[in-house]
Each structure stands twice: as structure tokens, then as C-alpha cells.
Amino acid sequence: MKFLAVIFALGLLSAPVGAVEPSEILKDPLLEKRARSISKGLRCVVCQNQSIDDSDAPLARDLRVLVRDRIVAGDSDQAVIDYVVSRYGDFVLLRPPVKAVTLVLWFGPIVIALIGVFGIILFFRRQKKYAAQLEKETKA
Amino acid sequence: MNRFAYYTPLVLLGVLAVYFAAGLGRDSQTLQSVLINQKVPEFSLQPIEGATKGLSSADLKNQVVLVNIFGSWCDSCRIEHPFLMELKEKNIVPVYGIDWREVNRQAGPRWLKKFGSPYTLIGDDPKSRGAIAFGVTGAPETFFVDKQGVIRYKHMGPITEQNWNDTLKPILDELRKQ
Numbered sequence: 001m002k003f004l005a006v007i008f009a010l011g012l013l014s015a016p017v018g019a020v021e022p023s024e025i026l027k028d029p030l031l032e033k034r035a036r037s038i039s040k041g042l043r044c045v046v047c048q049n050q051s052i053d054d055s056d057a058p059l060a061r062d063l064r065v066l067v068r069d070r071i072v073a074g075d076s077d078q079a080v081i082d083y084v085v086s087r088y089g090d091f092v093l094l095r096p097p098v099k100a101v102t103l104v105l106w107f108g109p110i111v112i113a114l115i116g117v118f119g120i121i122l123f124f125r126r127q128k129k130y131a132a133q134l135e136k137e138t139k140a
Numbered sequence: 141m142n143r144f145a146y147y148t149p150l151v152l153l154g155v156l157a158v159y160f161a162a163g164l165g166r167d168s169q170t171l172q173s174v175l176i177n178q179k180v181p182e183f184s185l186q187p188i189e190g191a192t193k194g195l196s197s198a199d200l201k202n203q204v205v206l207v208n209i210f211g212s213w214c215d216s217c218r219i220e221h222p223f224l225m226e227l228k229e230k231n232i233v234p235v236y237g238i239d240w241r242e243v244n245r246q247a248g249p250r251w252l253k254k255f256g257s258p259y260t261l262i263g264d265d266p267k268s269r270g271a272i273a274f275g276v277t278g279a280p281e282t283f284f285v286d287k288q289g290v291i292r293y294k295h296m297g298p299i300t301e302q303n304w305n306d307t308l309k310p311i312l313d314e315l316r317k318q
Contacts, residue, residue, distance in 0.1 A: 045277040058241060059277070062268035087181060087275040089174035
């Protein structure tokens with residue numbers, strides 16, 4: 001049992017490492033933390049459903065290094081993200097931004113749910129009305 | 141009104157079916173580049189081994205040119221290579237090369253020595269800086285850059301005689317007129 005617990009603990013340790021190679025890691029832990037958080041939000045354009053932080057693809061690796069180089073050069077997080085977006089488009093953002101063309105994506109589900117709720121309310125109201133009417137008729 | 145209401149789910153289903161059917165035919169791997177009609181992002185690449193001049197964004201001006209991303213490791217690049225040689229030999233359009241992610245400094249030059257170089261200038265791109273400037277996702281990719289240094293078209297995959305004649309040549313002619 002103890003053995004299993006150790007194995008489990010080791011597994012927990014290894015989980016958050018991603019695909020970042022030791023040689024890529026910045027010396028300043030604060031900058032490295034920023035780089036990791038930016039990388040997690042950027043899509044690997046070769047494998048598409050992984051972030052560059054997770055991907056082993058060579059291009060993902062080069063993008064990770066680029067992110068770090070720009071951070072070291074003094075760019076803000078947003079400037080680094082904008083730099084990548086200006087070349088690959090919003091598509092590289094794993095979390096799509098809220099703007100005119102993505103409104104349907106963000107709020108479509110809520111609108112559809114509201115229509116459903118409205119429909120259900122309408123249905124029960126009508127049933128009530130119908131029952132009341134039926135009652136009246138049978139009394140009469 | 142009531143009677144029509146019964147058909148709404150069916151109508152909605154129909155709309156969704158059409159939408160998804162259209163989506164089936166789309167290749168999610170090909171991405172529309174955001175760089176079309178944008179100035180070539182600034183980049184500067186070292187020469188490959190044995191060459192004296194590399195490639196930078198400043199070189200892509202005053203004439204319509206192609207920028208081709210290639211690598212000696214890339215099989216499709218080998219396939220399109222003879223056609224690029226033809227473009228050069230017949231003086232159809234200057235082609236600039238970005239030698240992307242070679243395993244070592246010798247691999248690219250060796251490949252070009254063996255098969256011939258169709259490129260006016262070549263930039264060595266071991267860290268993908270040139271490739272990322274162009275928003276490249278794979279090789280080969282070819283960009284049309286106009287006289288103002290603006291990216292006007294992106295072609296993914298090898299250039300062949302057929303897609304050249306059908307699509308790319310007309311685009312070149314159009315850009316030259318402007």
C-alpha cells in the first residue's frame with residue numbers, strides 16, 4: 001500500500017511538466033512561470049488540439065522558445081500573445097476571444113437554453129389554462 | 141400557429157444537417173492565413189553554409205516574388221523541386237527560399253548541391269523564426285509577395301505544373317499588373 005502511494009505521489013509530480021525540455025527553461029522562475037502560462041493558452045498549429053506547452057512537435061518547441069525569448073526581451077504577456085496571433089490568427093488561442101465573429105460561439109448555447117426554458121414555461125402555462133377550462137366545462 | 145410549431149424541431153434539425161454536411165467537406169488542417177494583404181513581418185535570417193548572403197524582409201521588395209519554405213527533410217519539397225527549377229531556368233519569377241529546420245548546417249546545402257538551387261537568396265532557419273514570421277504550419281508552403289512587400293497569397297503543399305497553370309500563374313499575372 002505504501003509502495004502504491006509512493007508511485008501515485010511520483011505520478012503527481014510528473015504531471016505538470018508538459019513537453020518543456022530542460023534546456024528551454026528560463027533561469028528566472030518568475031519569467032518561466034509567465035512563459036508556461038502563455039504557452040498553455042497557445043495552440044500547437046501542427047497538432048491542433050494540444051497547446052504548445054503539451055506538444056512535442058518541433059514547431060511547438062520553437063514557439064515555446066520564441067515566447068521565452070520575447071519575455072526575456074521585456075515583452076508583456078499580451079504583447080507576446082499578440083505577436084503570435086498576428087502571424088497565426090485567433091485560431092492559435094485555445095480560448096477564443098469574445099468579439100463580433102465569436103458572439104454566436106460564446107452566447108449561442110445560452111440563447112438556445114433560454115429558448116428552451118421559455119418553451120417549457122409556455123407549455124405548463126397553457127396546460128394550466130387548459131385544465132382550468134376543462135374544469136369549468138365539466139362543472140357547467 | 142400551433143400546427144407550425146410542431147414542425148420547428150424538424151426545421152431546426154434540417155438547418156443543422158445542412159450546416160454540418162457543409163462542414164464535413166472542409167479540411168480543418170488548412171487554415172486561412174491572417175497575413176494575406178499584410179506586410180511581410182520583419183525577419184532576418186543568416187546565410188546557409190557556403191553562401192554569403194542570407195534572407196531578410198528587406199530583400200522582398202520592388203518586384204513580385206515567391207517565398208518558398210523548404211527543407212532537405214521534406215519529401216514534398218523534393219517533389220516540387222523540379223518545377224521550381226523550371227521557374228528559375230525559364231526566368232518566370234524569382235523564388236526566395238527559407239531553409240527550415242535542418243538537422244545540421246550541412247544538410248540543406250548538400251541537398252541543394254545535389255539537386256540544384258532554384259533560389260535567388262536563401263535564409264537559414266534552424267529556429268523557425270522565418271517560418272513563424274510567415275505563420276507557416278508545414279513545408280512546403282509558398283507565399284506571393286508583391287512590389288510593396290505585401291503578402292498576397294499563400295499556397296500550401298507542393299507547387300505542380302497543374303496547380304501552377306490553374307491557380308498560381310493567374311495570380312502572378314494579376315499581381316504584376318498592379
